[in-house]
Amino acid sequence: MELQSALESRRSVRRFLDEPVPRTDLEQMVKAASWAPTGCNRQMWKFIILDKSDDIHWFGQFSGMGWVAKAPALVLFVLDPETEYWREDGSAAVQNFMLAARALGYGTCWVQGQIVPHEAAIKKQFVIPPTWRVLAVVPVGKPEKWPDPPVKKSLSDVMSYERF
Numbered sequence: 001m002e003l004q005s006a007l008e009s010r011r012s013v014r015r016f017l018d019e020p021v022p023r024t025d026l027e028q029m030v031k032a033a034s035w036a037p038t039g040c041n042r043q044m045w046k047f048i049i050l051d052k053s054d055d056i057h058w059f060g061q062f063s064g065m066g067w068v069a070k071a072p073a074l075v076l077f078v079l080d081p082e083t084e085y086w087r088e089d090g091s092a093a094v095q096n097f098m099l100a101a102r103a104l105g106y107g108t109c110w111v112q113g114q115i116v117p118h119e120a121a122i123k124k125q126f127v128i129p130p131t132w133r134v135l136a137v138v139p140v141g142k143p144e145k146w147p148d149p150p151v152k153k154s155l156s157d158v159m160s161y162e163r164f
């Protein structure tokens with residue numbers, strides 16, 4: 001799939017078919033994530049793949065995370081905040097990951113707001129070092145259907161030449 005097509009057709013998907021995601025596909029997505037730029041090329045990140053039902057269902061205990069627990073696979077984006085740009089590094093990786101997933105025909109969703117209150121529990125459950133941070137969890141799977149495009153601001157609203 002062309003990059004522009006992946007950019008324009010990616011959607012946040014929150015309902016998935018009950019079909020496993022082959023590990024080779026997950027590894028291809030993580031490879032794309034790991035090609036993202038990082039401040040000073042530190043690459044202080046870890047991408048934890050969860051594709052066993054017990055691990056995924058564990059998320060279902062938290063309110064608002066029931067739909068996450070129904071995805072066939074999840075990827076945790078975990079970073080060492082000792083690097084100044086860990087949020088930016090992680091965000092670039094999440095975006096690369098989601099575009100690679102789209103190109104392979106998978107839906108994803110950047111889940112961050114919903115994990116913030118549960119970060120300590122997630123770190124304990126998946127044996128993440130105490131000083132590291134969980135930036136986001138991204139569910140992956142074939143979509144039940146591709147959602148309609150969200151309303152996006154027009155180019156003239158968000159772009160200008162020379163001055164603000």
Ligand SMILES: Cc1cc2nc3c(=O)[nH]c(=O)nc-3n(C[C@H](O)[C@H](O)[C@H](O)COP(=O)(O)O)c2cc1C
Pocket residue numbers: 010011012013109110111112113114115150
């Ligand atoms: C930093 C960030 C945090 C997000 N956190 C959540 C979240 O906790 N739960 C959720 O369902 N979607 C979350 N989203 C997805 C957004 O709601 C979604 O990207 C937005 O509505 C636009 O839709 P689109 O992704 O289909 O273009 C998050 C997106 C970003 C970039």
